[in-house]
Amino acid sequence: MANSVEIRGLSRAFDGHTVLHELDLDIREGEFVALLGHSGCGKSTLLRILAGLDEEIGGEVTVPARRSAAFQSPRLLPWLKVWRNVVLGLPGRPDKALALRALDEVGIADRATVWPKTLSGGQAQRVSLARALVREPELLLLDEPFGALDALTRGKVQQLVAELWQRHGCAILLVTHDVEEALLLADRVLVMDEGRIAHELTVDLPRSRDLTAPEFVTLRARLLNWLGVTRTLEGTPS
Amino acid sequence: MTTTSLDAVIPTEQAPARITIRGTAKTGRRFSVPRSVRRAAGPVGLVLLWFLTSATGVLPESVLASPVDVIQQAVELTKNGELPSAIAASGRRAATGFLIGATVALSLSLLAGLFRLGEDVIDSSMGMFRAIPWVGLIPLFIVWFGIEETPKIALVALGVTYPLYFNIYGGIRSTDSQLVEAARMMGLGRLGLIKYVILPSALPGALVGLRYALSTAWLALVFAEQINADAGLGYLMSNAQQYFRTDVIVLCLAVYALLGLACDFAVRILSRRLLTWRANFEGEA
Numbered sequence: 001m002a003n004s005v006e007i008r009g010l011s012r013a014f015d016g017h018t019v020l021h022e023l024d025l026d027i028r029e030g031e032f033v034a035l036l037g038h039s040g041c042g043k044s045t046l047l048r049i050l051a052g053l054d055e056e057i058g059g060e061v062t063v064p065a066r067r068s069a070a071f072q073s074p075r076l077l078p079w080l081k082v083w084r085n086v087v088l089g090l091p092g093r094p095d096k097a098l099a100l101r102a103l104d105e106v107g108i109a110d111r112a113t114v115w116p117k118t119l120s121g122g123q124a125q126r127v128s129l130a131r132a133l134v135r136e137p138e139l140l141l142l143d144e145p146f147g148a149l150d151a152l153t154r155g156k157v158q159q160l161v162a163e164l165w166q167r168h169g170c171a172i173l174l175v176t177h178d179v180e181e182a183l184l185l186a187d188r189v190l191v192m193d194e195g196r197i198a199h200e201l202t203v204d205l206p207r208s209r210d211l212t213a214p215e216f217v218t219l220r221a222r223l224l225n226w227l228g229v230t231r232t233l234e235g236t237p238s
Numbered sequence: 239m240t241t242t243s244l245d246a247v248i249p250t251e252q253a254p255a256r257i258t259i260r261g262t263a264k265t266g267r268r269f270s271v272p273r274s275v276r277r278a279a280g281p282v283g284l285v286l287l288w289f290l291t292s293a294t295g296v297l298p299e300s301v302l303a304s305p306v307d308v309i310q311q312a313v314e315l316t317k318n319g320e321l322p323s324a325i326a327a328s329g330r331r332a333a334t335g336f337l338i339g340a341t342v343a344l345s346l347s348l349l350a351g352l353f354r355l356g357e358d359v360i361d362s363s364m365g366m367f368r369a370i371p372w373v374g375l376i377p378l379f380i381v382w383f384g385i386e387e388t389p390k391i392a393l394v395a396l397g398v399t400y401p402l403y404f405n406i407y408g409g410i411r412s413t414d415s416q417l418v419e420a421a422r423m424m425g426l427g428r429l430g431l432i433k434y435v436i437l438p439s440a441l442p443g444a445l446v447g448l449r450y451a452l453s454t455a456w457l458a459l460v461f462a463e464q465i466n467a468d469a470g471l472g473y474l475m476s477n478a479q480q481y482f483r484t485d486v487i488v489l490c491l492a493v494y495a496l497l498g499l500a501c502d503f504a505v506r507i508l509s510r511r512l513l514t515w516r517a518n519f520e521g522e523a
Contacts, residue, residue, distance in 0.1 A: 051423055052423075053419055053422065053423065068423065068424065069420075069423050071416070071420065073416065075416050075417055075419075075420035077417060077421070077434065077435065077438070078515050078516065079438040079439075079441075079515045080434070080515075088421065088424050088426065088434060089421065089424035089425035089426040089430060090424075090425070115514070115515045116515075117515065117516070131424065135424070135425070
């Protein structure tokens with residue numbers, strides 16, 4: 001399958017401090033890639049560059065023209081009704097039917113005509129996903145979109161993203177620091193460290209994945225090890 | 239020190255370990271004064287005090303006319319048409335000055351807010367001009383524009399420009415960069431960003447500026463109409479001053495105040511309609 005994203009020798013420095021070092025990366029069409037790493041490892045910088053929000057780079061990046069993003073905070077315009085937010089920036093007159101279809105897909109068509117301030121965190125994140133998907137992107141960039149959600153809501157929205165990805169077939173780059181989330185969703189997990197792709201792991205588990213399967217646990221241990229997290233603080237009941 | 243170190247750690251007066259939270263939900267039977275009545279109580283009380291001190295002679299008419307006289311004057315001057323024509327003349331000045339000032343402020347704040355070049359050129363100059371007290375410009379305006387309508391309108395325009403400029407400019411510059419980024423990502427161009435992101439986020443500030451600007455407009459008018467006016471509320475007032483008619487002076491002041499209040503009320507209604515998307519703290523009961 002052809003590549004959706006091709007990155008060759010990508011470098012980015014802020015005031016002399018190098019954040020990305022000569023980075024190479026390919027993402028295939030329709031592939032779900034998760035990018036793991038500690039805070040400040042350069043993963044969000046990479047995502048911003050792919051989004052076209054940062055152009056002061058060295059090297060070469062090829063991305064699909066049709067791409068969109070969802071961020072950690074939903075970033076909805078508070079002065080536009082929910083459905084207007086979904087179709088914001090699309091050419092032509094705001095198409096309410098289109099917005100409603102997109103909102104229906106993420107399960108909140110009934111909230112189409114309210115102000116964003118009345119939405120819960122999970123609802124707002126669903127709207128944010130609808131806004132990204134209504135553009136029929138070939139590449140969807142997700143910057144910790146579940147980070148601010150509570151555990152119960154997070155699980156539901158993760159499930160939703162998995163379904164949407166299978167239906168739309170777009171390539172997804174998910175930036176996260178949640179190892180289980182990466183393993184649940186992605187075809188391939190990349191671990192970034194100090195501006196380089198330090199490790200790469202292909203997740204060959206059948207979907208939908210079971211957190212308690214021994215293979216899953218093995219992969220999780222390996223990823224945690226790469227991230228320098230050792231789980232030795234097990235509780236020892238007396 | 240006779241206390242041991244242990245005594246110093248234990249507080250002598252212990253805070254209660256448990257507190258009781260009592261419900262404040264209305265029981266229905268308890269009588270409570272409606273909020274509108276409570277709000278009206280202050281002003282009504284003051285007018286009543288004014289009336290009583292006038293009626294008993296504590297407040298002589300040469301100092302301040304009684305409210306009854308003021309109302310009589312209002313009726314009389316309305317009947318003979320002097321008050322309505324004075325309000326019309328003053329209103330025309332305020333409106334013209336406001337429109338000119340608002341146009342200037344809007345253009346300058348958009349240029350300074352949207353373009354870095356505009357900011358460098360305009361904002362520092364506006365900061366400098368603001369340091370000049372605008373009321374102090376009256377003598378200069380008389381030299382420049384004479385004593386007709388122009389200096390009066392110019393003074394109002396000047397008074398309106400500053401609050402509008404600084405609030406709109408501030409509003410534009412406080413736009414959330416995360417929203418700008420998201421909107422750009424969704425394919426909005428420069429004009430789309432201005433229309434859908436930057437201007438709406440400047441709106442709350444602009445409305446605050448509008449309230450200031452309108453109250454400044456009436457204030458500027460009071461000053462301006464002291465200059466050789468031959469019509470308007472200021473003219474009515476300076477005439478009354480010559481004949482020691484405190485009732486007419488108070489009436490004119492009251493009319494100025496009412497016009498100011500009406501403008502303020504209009505902007506508040508406008509704000510409520512335009513800013514329904516905002517989650518606001520409404521104050522505690």
